[in-house]
Amino acid sequence: MKIGVLASQGAFAEHIATLHRLEVDTTPVRLTRHLTSLDGLIIPGGESTSISKLMLGYDLMDEIRNLAKNGLPILGTCAGMILLAKKIPDSDTEPIGVMGITARRNAFGRQKDSFETDLSIPVLGEKPFPGIFIRAPLIEQVNDGVEILARLADYTIVAARQEKLVAAAFHPELTDDMRFHRYFLDIVTGDR
Amino acid sequence: MEKTGTWKVKTGLAQMLKGGVIMDIINAEQAKIAQEAGACAVMALERVPSDIRAAGGVARMADLSIIEDIMKAVSIPVMAKCRIGHFVEAQALEATGVDYIDESEVLTPADESNHVWKHDFKVPFVCGCRNLGEALRRIDEGAAMIRTKGEAGTGNIVEAVRHIRAVMSSIQKLVNARQDELMALAKEMGAPMELVETIHQTGKLPVVNFAAGGVATPADAALMMQLGADGIFVGSGIFKSSNPEARAKAIVQATTHFQDPKIIAEVSKNLGEAMPGLDIKQIPTEELLATRGW
Numbered sequence: 001m002k003i004g005v006l007a008s009q010g011a012f013a014e015h016i017a018t019l020h021r022l023e024v025d026t027t028p029v030r031l032t033r034h035l036t037s038l039d040g041l042i043i044p045g046g047e048s049t050s051i052s053k054l055m056l057g058y059d060l061m062d063e064i065r066n067l068a069k070n071g072l073p074i075l076g077t078c079a080g081m082i083l084l085a086k087k088i089p090d091s092d093t094e095p096i097g098v099m100g101i102t103a104r105r106n107a108f109g110r111q112k113d114s115f116e117t118d119l120s121i122p123v124l125g126e127k128p129f130p131g132i133f134i135r136a137p138l139i140e141q142v143n144d145g146v147e148i149l150a151r152l153a154d155y156t157i158v159a160a161r162q163e164k165l166v167a168a169a170f171h172p173e174l175t176d177d178m179r180f181h182r183y184f185l186d187i188v189t190g191d192r
Numbered sequence: 193m194e195k196t197g198t199w200k201v202k203t204g205l206a207q208m209l210k211g212g213v214i215m216d217i218i219n220a221e222q223a224k225i226a227q228e229a230g231a232c233a234v235m236a237l238e239r240v241p242s243d244i245r246a247a248g249g250v251a252r253m254a255d256l257s258i259i260e261d262i263m264k265a266v267s268i269p270v271m272a273k274c275r276i277g278h279f280v281e282a283q284a285l286e287a288t289g290v291d292y293i294d295e296s297e298v299l300t301p302a303d304e305s306n307h308v309w310k311h312d313f314k315v316p317f318v319c320g321c322r323n324l325g326e327a328l329r330r331i332d333e334g335a336a337m338i339r340t341k342g343e344a345g346t347g348n349i350v351e352a353v354r355h356i357r358a359v360m361s362s363i364q365k366l367v368n369a370r371q372d373e374l375m376a377l378a379k380e381m382g383a384p385m386e387l388v389e390t391i392h393q394t395g396k397l398p399v400v401n402f403a404a405g406g407v408a409t410p411a412d413a414a415l416m417m418q419l420g421a422d423g424i425f426v427g428s429g430i431f432k433s434s435n436p437e438a439r440a441k442a443i444v445q446a447t448t449h450f451q452d453p454k455i456i457a458e459v460s461k462n463l464g465e466a467m468p469g470l471d472i473k474q475i476p477t478e479e480l481l482a483t484r485g486w
Contacts, residue, residue, distance in 0.1 A: 008448050009211040009232055030449060045208045046232065047268050053230040054448050078208070091267065105267060111291035112314055114201040115194040134204045135269065135291070174204050 001188060004029040004038040006064075008054035010046015010079060014173035018181050032063045040073040040188040043080030043096075045134070045171055048105065051079055052093045061096065068098040073164035075184040081167035082137050089140070099165045100143030107138040107169075119170070121150045121159065123192075124179040131158070131170040138169055161187075197314025202336035205269065205291065205316060206400035209233055209337075209423055213413065213444045214402065216240050216427040219258065220265035226430070229440035233269040233292070235425065236262045241298050241345030242428035242467065245479070251299045253281040256288050263289065271318070276485045277303025279312075286315040292337070293317045295330075297484035298344045298427070307485065310334030320404065322355045322482055324362035324391075325381030329486075331399055332384045338397060340421070341482040342405015345428050347469035349406040351482055352416060356403050360420045366391045405482065408433070408466045410446030410459050417450035434464035 003019055005012045007028035019026045019042075029035055041064065043051070055061040068074055068084075076084040076099075083095045085103035108115070114135055118128035129150075139157035142148060150159035150168075158169040164187055172180035186192040212232025217223045223234045238254040239247065253274050263270045269291035274281035276295055281302070285293050295308050297320050310317040311334035319330035320341035327338045340359060342352030362381065366388060369377055378388040390398055403416035404425035413424045424447050426440075433439045442459040449455040472480075 007211065009230075011207045011210060013210065014207060030452075046210075047208065047212060049227055049268060050212055050230045050232045050444070053228075054444070057445060110263075110289050111201075111205055111269065111316065112286070112289055113196060114205065115196045116198050116200055117194045132200055132204055134201055134208060171204060174200065174207065 001025065001039045001185070002027065002037060003040045003042060003185075003188070004035060005042045005044060006051070006055075006060075006080070008046075008060070009050045010044045011171070011173055012044045015042045015044050018173050018178055022178055022181060022185065024185065029060070031058050032060055035063055035067060038072065040075070040184070041067070042184075043074060043076040043083055044173065045078035045080065048079040048082040049093045052083060052095065056094065061094065065096050065098060068096060068165065071164060073166075073184070073188045075166045075168075077168045077171055077173060078134065078136060081139075081169055084165060084167050086143075099160075099162050099167055100146050101139050101160055101162075101167060102141040103137045103167075104140045105137050106135050108133060108136055111135055117152065119150050119152070119158070121180070123149055123183060129172075129179065130175045130177055132174045133158075133170050136169045139167070164188075199336070202316035203399050206318070206337035209269070209402075210400055211448060212423050213440075213447050214271065214423070214425045215430055215440060216425075217262065217431070220261045222431055222436075223262045223266045223270075225437055226440060227266045227268050229437060230444035231268060231440065232423070233271055234262065234266060235294060236270055236272045236290070240428040240431060241481070242347070242432055243345075244298060245345040253278070253285065253299070256284065259285075259288055259290060273299055274308070275299040276301040277306050277308060279308045282308050282313060282317075286313055290315065295319050295335075297341060297481045301484050307333055318402070320482070320485065321359065323358040323381070324366075325383045326486065327359060327397065327401070328381070328383035328387040331387060331397075335399065337400050337402070339402040339404040339425055342403065342407075343472055343475075344405045344481050345470075346406050346472065346475070347408040347429060347432070347467040348472055349408070349412045349415065350472060352403050352406045353419065355405075355482070356416060356419045356421055359397075359401065363391055363395065363397070367395045407443070408469065410442045410456055413443045414446045414450040414456050417447055423447065429467055432467035439463050439466075
């Protein structure tokens with residue numbers, strides 16, 4: 001199994017480090033040629049406008065969009081979730097736009113509102129997952145066929161899955177808890 | 193229970209900026225140009241460093257109404273500078289809601305002995321350094337991100353190279369040292385023992401480290417990345433050049449593709465004039481910015 005991590009901008013090294021700890025072969029993706037023979041792709045946190053523009057620069061946007069439509073499993077965290085969403089209100093950032101969710105950017109406010117909280121994510125078991133939200137987005141709406149994976153105490157949707165696409169508003173790559181990455185790898189192998 | 197202002201969310205934002213370019217801007221219009229070019233954040237200032245250098249006198253925190261305008265104009269994080277040791281400017285910036293504070297040698301220091309005790313704040317801080325000891329002192333005071341200082345406003349990369357090389361080679365020295373040598377090394381670099389031990393064990397800084405002070409071209413940015421920086425600050429280099437839009441975009445591309453000489457060559461074409469550069473040796477010692485702070 002080989003998982004690519006989009007390395008245009010953002011916390012890609014943290015995802016690569018987590019995958020290494022899980023003994024998974026990884027490769028950073030900056031150009032379309034890095035997308036060949038991948039079993040899955042992770043789009044990390046970072047600045048979604050910056051990542052989007054860098055993807056447009058070297059045709060990555062179209063290529064990743066096509067791969068997603070053909071069933072490539074993709075995990076998007078924070079900015080990655082925004083880029084997976086079909087709709088991003090009040091933004092002219094071009095997303096990959098393959099997942100039936102509406103993602104609101106900076107939904108909790110500015111950095112002073114960034115927070116940590118224990119999350120209940122039923123598909124990962126009973127133990128709470130450390131949720132790290134940094135200038136985080138939220139999922140405002142989900143289309144049919146999208147499974148909600150996690151909500152905050154006030155029912156705000158913060159993680160979802162649509163077939164082999166997984167989106168999280170928080171940063172599993174900034175924690176030592178590898179269950180979210182394992183969950184994604186199970187989707188890649190078809191075990192989930 | 194939601195906890196704000198934790199070390200994890202402070203250092204985490206810097207991790208999200210990695211591989212990106214943070215651009216100095218002085219108004220909302222420039223902020224939009226920076227965002228459009230792909231900047232991962234902007235640094236709001238009243239004047240860019242080369243103009244501060246030319247103007248002389250006392251350089252202070254920017255007018256907060258300008259910073260508010262900039263915060264409204266863009267969706268990327270907005271940073272702003274306070275003077276070294278001026279914790280009340282920092283309080284005012286925190287109250288304004290900026291995403292990161294740069295306790296910066298580019299402004300005139302308010303305190304020649306003490307830096308801001310940054311653990312008191314919920315907003316994260318970035319601080320400059322010339323070597324590893326200085327970086328670790330700032331981190332111990334609560335800096336959640338570090339940048340090498342270079343020499344701001346010169347368009348000359350030589351000091352930035354000196355500082356990033358100093359940091360990276362000292363990290364290697366700590367990694368290779370024996371346990372019984374660490375205390376002497378900590379004493380020599382004036383760094384807290386606990387952080388010296390952390391680096392000895394992990395081989396890297398505990399926070400993100402960007403390069404700053406003199407980046408004027410895409411090749412300059414890629415040079416700093418190849419030397420080990422996590423990302424780039426560009427001060428005067430963009431808006432003092434003849435074509436800011438094109439140059440900003442090219443520096444963003446070169447920072448992402450820093451290991452790809454073909455792309456660096458391609459994006460370096462037709463950018464117009466770079467900012468006018470300054471020879472460090474021609475600058476009177478008392479006008480050097482990097483020696484401010486310790």
